[in-house]
Structures are given as structure tokens and as C-alpha cells.
Amino acid sequence: MSPGWNLGNTLDAVQNEGDWNNPPVVATTFDDIKVAGFKGIRLPVTWAYHFTSQSPDWTVDPVWLQRVSDVVDMITSRGFYTIVNVHHDSWVWADITASSANITAIEERFYKLWYQIGTKLACKGSQVAFEPINEPPGSTAEHGAEQNKLNGIFLQAINDAGGFNPKRAVTLVGIGEDSVKTSQWFKAPDKKFANPWAIQYHYYSPYDFIFSAWGKTTWGSDADKASLEADIAAVRGNFTDIPLIIGEWSASPTSLEAAARWKYYDYFTRTALKYNTIPVLWDNGNDQLNRATHEWRDPVALSIHTNAIKGVKNTLPESTTDGAATVQQSSAYIYHKLNTSVTATTLGFELNGNTLVDAKVAGKTLVKGTHYSVSGKDVTFSAAFLSTLLTPTTKPGEVATIALTFSAGAALTVNVVQYATPVLGATTSKLSATSADLLIPITWAGQSRPATVKAVKSDGGFLIDDWTQYLPTLQQARITYSGQWDWDATHVILKASVVDAVRAAGKTTTFTFEFWPRESGNVANYTLTV
Known part of the structure; x- marks a missing residue:
């Protein structure tokens, strides 16, 4: 499986393949992945909207089962290994933490679903592995115990389905496919099952850098590297003799600064391999491969990753790593x-x-x-x-x-x-009466994207996350990309959640849009008045 790639936001789309940002997958996409040097593909699949009956049978639409089988064949016919899973069902109907959760019904449906998947894919050989469920919600030891039980139900179902399934490799999961929760509560399956098994977890850390939160636009300090290594080493230390796979990881070229991103790709990959852990890159169709043009959005990052997989040393651009710096430099x-x-x-x-x-x-x-x-x-x-x-x-x-x-x-x-500093089409407006995104016209003048956004109320308080006062200067009062701010070709965008926060605060708020390079004065202010 190493290196691996995710066919994200496709068969896992809610409710149907093609409903999100990607059209139905075609075989040539896997040709592109082959050329890029990947060896394995994780195939996320959402089944929730393809049941044709309710309890006790929970019949899955045979057309959907056939579609999944056909995509598996596209993958394996090109020499890939693949992991097929149950994806967004984890929050659609299988959320064991929901106040209305009927655990008995979830277990019944889970067994019936995996029995049908196992039956349909029973004749697929050793290139095909299974993963019981993606990122199951939970926060307690009781939730962890229930997920261990679901892992057992999954194993029983595929074994009952027969064919190659009793010998099929599986990647079992803990709560959230989170490294800490998995380490705390995961239990090995019953030895009556002969399936070779690994543990799969996901890694999107540090959160502030990976998700462009709170103005964190640097990565690569000794402390950054030590933290990443400690995380991956801890999982290996807790599961010394068990195969490990990081089924999702990424550092998006959409919002992250290039030099910091490339350093992260290199160090993450080398560290995963150091601890004998397989990395599988998450790709939602917007970040990595442009499936329509067959081009990678960041071919440098891809090359860094594949060279690191081979053990080849990469040259990397220097960039600011000191979080306390008030100006940031990048050799990219x-x-x-x-x-x-x-x-x-x-x-x-x-x-x-x-x-x-x-x-x-x-x-x-x-x-x-x-x-x-x-x-x-x-x-x-x-x-x-x-x-x-x-x-x-x-x-x-x-x-x-x-x-x-x-x-x-x-x-x-x-x-x-x-x-030069981009120019906003307006610098102020009145708070709207209803909840909606606020699109502010902009004339770009350099890189056509912001670096981050600062939000300060008229009384000097921070609009969101007041605790950021304890962060370095370039992170204080900053809000988070995607959920709170965004941009397009002609606008910077304050998301409805931020506009609603201004309404709840009842205070006029000034938003400072900061641009690349991050230096004094390369900003534009916009005031939302109450």
C-alpha cells in the first residue's frame, strides 16, 4: 500500500457518487495514480443512501454493490492494493454517541451491511482489504468498547460471507481513527478470526497548521518536528508488533504556504516510514490530483513525497519557522x-x-x-x-x-x-438581518489568496477564540480558513458563522485581511457595523 492515495469525495459522497465536487470516477484516474508512483488506493464508500429495505434485512441496492465492485476491479486490474470501507455511515446512522442511538439496531445493520459487502466481494483476492468504518464518533471508554465490539461484528460478517474473506486482510479502527483514543481503548479481535489485521488511524496534525487556523502559517521548527515524531512514535510504541497504516493525512496546497507545506510532506513521510507506518494521502478532488486535466496541483509536493518514500533525500526551501517572528520569509x-x-x-x-x-x-x-x-x-x-x-x-x-x-x-x-496590497471594493457595511456569507469584492495584487484574517471587536476584544491572546503576535485574534473565511477569484468571503458571531457579540467588528508576503502593511481592513 505504500505510498497510498484516497479516492476521496467520490463514492463516499452524500448522498450519491457525483453529488459532491467530483463526477463519477473513471478508470483513467487510476492510470494517473499509477504514473504518479502510488501502490495502494483507499476506496471510501458511503452506503447509507443505498438501502432498499429496513430491519431486519437491510438490503443494499444491488446496483450500488455492483458499482463498488466495478471500481474495485478498475483499481486491482492496474496492480494496486485497495482498502474498501464504510465511510460517512459513521455519522449518518452508525453514530453510537447520538442521544437517539439504538445500539442494537446499529449492530444489526452493521452486520447485515458487511455480510452483503463481503458476499459481493467474496471472490476478490488478496489485493482487496476491508476497513470496518471511517472515523467512528466517540469520547469515552464505553464508546471504545462498543467500537471494539463493532470490529468483531464486522469480522464475523465477512467470515460468514465466505469466499476469500476468512483470509482477507483488514485494517481495524479505534474511536475516531484517532491515534490517542485508539491507543487508549483499542482491543485486539477474538483469535477465532484468522484474518491478518492492521490498525488504521488518521493524522491531521498540528491542527492549526493543517487547517489554516488561528494564523498559523509556518511549520518546520525543531519543536514542530519533535511533536510530529512523538505522535507517530507513541502509536508505534503502543502497538509494537502490529502493522500500522495512516489511512488519511494531507497538507493542502490550497491554503498552506508552499515552503512550510513541502517541509511537512518530507518530514511526515520520513517519520511515518521510520516507525514502519504506511501513509495514505487524502485527496478530496480539490487539493491534489485535478482529475479533469490529469495534472497534480502541487507536483513538487508529490515528488517530495515519492522521493521520501524511496529514501531519497530532498532539498527543501528555507522559510520562517519561529512562531514569534512578525515577518515571514519563504524561499519558495x-x-x-x-x-x-x-x-x-x-x-x-x-x-x-x-x-x-x-x-x-x-x-x-x-x-x-x-x-x-x-x-x-x-x-x-x-x-x-x-x-x-x-x-x-x-x-x-x-x-x-x-x-x-x-x-x-x-x-x-x-x-x-x-x-502590492490588494484593494477591497468596499471597506464597510451594515450587519445583515439574516445569516449569510458576506462576499467582499477584491482586486488581487500578487498571490490571489489571503494568508489569514484577524477579527477584533470595537471594544478591543477578539471576536472568536479569545484565548489566542496567548499565541504569538501573528496568530492573535485570527480566525480559521474554510469554516470562517474563504475567497474566490473576485472576493474575500466572511462565512455566515462569522457574521453570526458579530450579531451575537453585538459589537462592530473590524476584519483585517492579511496577504502574502506576511509583512507589516500588507493588509486591508473591512468593518462590519452593528
């Missing part, structure tokens, strides 16, 4: 400010034993000593060369990409960006 970019002189720019790299082999722009090889020079870990691009890419008055935006090839590992890119 050359930022040039509009209406300023073009000067030489030096970028630092973690070479990790590699050397720079060549540099290109638009396929044209740059001349060492003329266009750039190398001194130790630093690469300096001359003012004369950079002046061929932009002038003080070049229109803001991404103007060029420098491709760097090293003696080993992933090739890197450096985006050359002319920037």
Missing part, C-alpha cells in the same frame, strides 16, 4: 514590491547533501555566474536577470517560475511574484 518565492527597484535576491535552501544542478525559466537554462550564483546553501539571483522577468511597474501577479534541479530528490520551483 521571490516577492518584488510594485514601484520599487529590482535588486538581487538571495534564497536559502536545506540541501541535505545535494547540490544545485541547473535552473531554468520557461525551459531556458540559466547561466551560473551570470543569472545566478551559489554560495553554500544560498542561491542568489542577479538583479540583471530578475530585471528580465519584471520591472518596478510590472502588473502585480505571478510573473515567472524558476525551476531548480538538484543532484537528487525533488526538483523545486520558485515563483516570482510582483505584489
Whole structure:
């Protein structure tokens, strides 16, 4: 399975395949995954909306069973291993923590579902593994015990279904597929089952960096690395002789700064392998592979991951890792400010034993000593060369990409960006009477995305998460991407949840949109008045 990839937001969509952001999967998608170097595919499937009868039979629509079987064949015919699961059912009908939960009914339905999946896929060979359920909710030892029971019900069902199932590999789960809860409450299955088994857990940590929360836009300090390693080492330490698989992990190119993201990819991958743990990349169809164009949205991250899997050392761009810093630097970019002189720019790299082999722009090889020079870990691009890419008055935006090839590992890119502070189409409005997203027109002037958003009430208090006062300066009062702020091609967006928070606070609130690079003054304010 290593490295593995998730076909996310597809057969697991609620309610049907195609209802979310991806069309029904086609076989060529798996060709793309093969070319990219992946060996295994996790196949999330939501079954909740495909039952044609109720208790006691819980019959699954045979058309849906056939569709899942057909996709499994698409995968295995290309030489992949695959893990088939029960996905969003975990919160649709199998939530054992719900106040209305009927545990007996959940157990009955769970058995009947897996018996039918097992029967349909009974003749699939050792390339196909099963996972009982995705991220089952829970927070107590009692919940953990019930999940252990469900793991046993799952094993009984597939064994009763016959075929290859009594020999089939399975990845059993703990509460939430969370590493800590799994370590606390997971119990090994009954030895009467002969199925080879592993434990699957998921890893999206640290939360603030992975989910662009509270202004956390850096990663890679010694403390960051130590925390990640401690997490993965702890699970291995608790399950010393059991195969482990991280069935979901990711660091999205949508919102995360490139250099920090690339360092995370590299260190996470190497650390997982150090502790004999298989990583399976989560891909919801928006973050990694563009299935329509067959292109990877961040090919550098992909190359870093696949090289790290092979044990090849990658060169990585230096970037700010000190959380207390008030200005952040990144060697994944050359930022040039509009209406300023073009000067030489030096970028630092973690070479990790590699050397720079060549540099290109638009396929044209740059001349060492003329266009750039190398001194130790630093690469300096001359003012004369950079002046061929932009002038003080070049229109803001991404103007060029420098491709760097090293003696080993992933090739890197450096985006050359002319920037000014973006301009909002309005700077104030009255709080609406109803709950809705607030779309604010913007004219981008550099990278077409914010770095983060700060929200401060008229009395000086923080609109959300007052505890962020104890965080470093560039994280205080910041709110969280996706759930609280977003953007599109022509707007920055305050989500309805944030507008509602202003209403609940009853205070006029100023939102400070911060842009890349994160430096003093590269912001735009918007006031929502009550």
C-alpha cells in the first residue's frame, strides 16, 4: 500500500457518487495514480443512501454493490492494493454517541451491511482489504468498547460471507481513527478470526497548521518536528508488533504556504516510514490530483513525497519557522514590491547533501555566474536577470517560475511574484438581518489568496477564540480558513458563522485581511457595523 492515495469525495459522497465536487470516477484516474508512483488506493464508500429495505434485512441496492465492485476491479486490474470501507455511515446512522442511538439496531445493520459487502466481494483476492468504518464518533471508554465490539461484528460478517474473506486482510479502527483514543481503548479481535489485521488511524496534525487556523502559517521548527515524531512514535510504541497504516493525512496546497507545506510532506513521510507506518494521502478532488486535466496541483509536493518514500533525500526551501517572528520569509518565492527597484535576491535552501544542478525559466537554462550564483546553501539571483522577468511597474501577479534541479530528490520551483496590497471594493457595511456569507469584492495584487484574517471587536476584544491572546503576535485574534473565511477569484468571503458571531457579540467588528508576503502593511481592513 505504500505510498497510498484516497479516492476521496467520490463514492463516499452524500448522498450519491457525483453529488459532491467530483463526477463519477473513471478508470483513467487510476492510470494517473499509477504514473504518479502510488501502490495502494483507499476506496471510501458511503452506503447509507443505498438501502432498499429496513430491519431486519437491510438490503443494499444491488446496483450500488455492483458499482463498488466495478471500481474495485478498475483499481486491482492496474496492480494496486485497495482498502474498501464504510465511510460517512459513521455519522449518518452508525453514530453510537447520538442521544437517539439504538445500539442494537446499529449492530444489526452493521452486520447485515458487511455480510452483503463481503458476499459481493467474496471472490476478490488478496489485493482487496476491508476497513470496518471511517472515523467512528466517540469520547469515552464505553464508546471504545462498543467500537471494539463493532470490529468483531464486522469480522464475523465477512467470515460468514465466505469466499476469500476468512483470509482477507483488514485494517481495524479505534474511536475516531484517532491515534490517542485508539491507543487508549483499542482491543485486539477474538483469535477465532484468522484474518491478518492492521490498525488504521488518521493524522491531521498540528491542527492549526493543517487547517489554516488561528494564523498559523509556518511549520518546520525543531519543536514542530519533535511533536510530529512523538505522535507517530507513541502509536508505534503502543502497538509494537502490529502493522500500522495512516489511512488519511494531507497538507493542502490550497491554503498552506508552499515552503512550510513541502517541509511537512518530507518530514511526515520520513517519520511515518521510520516507525514502519504506511501513509495514505487524502485527496478530496480539490487539493491534489485535478482529475479533469490529469495534472497534480502541487507536483513538487508529490515528488517530495515519492522521493521520501524511496529514501531519497530532498532539498527543501528555507522559510520562517519561529512562531514569534512578525515577518515571514519563504524561499519558495521571490516577492518584488510594485514601484520599487529590482535588486538581487538571495534564497536559502536545506540541501541535505545535494547540490544545485541547473535552473531554468520557461525551459531556458540559466547561466551560473551570470543569472545566478551559489554560495553554500544560498542561491542568489542577479538583479540583471530578475530585471528580465519584471520591472518596478510590472502588473502585480505571478510573473515567472524558476525551476531548480538538484543532484537528487525533488526538483523545486520558485515563483516570482510582483505584489502590492490588494484593494477591497468596499471597506464597510451594515450587519445583515439574516445569516449569510458576506462576499467582499477584491482586486488581487500578487498571490490571489489571503494568508489569514484577524477579527477584533470595537471594544478591543477578539471576536472568536479569545484565548489566542496567548499565541504569538501573528496568530492573535485570527480566525480559521474554510469554516470562517474563504475567497474566490473576485472576493474575500466572511462565512455566515462569522457574521453570526458579530450579531451575537453585538459589537462592530473590524476584519483585517492579511496577504502574502506576511509583512507589516500588507493588509486591508473591512468593518462590519452593528
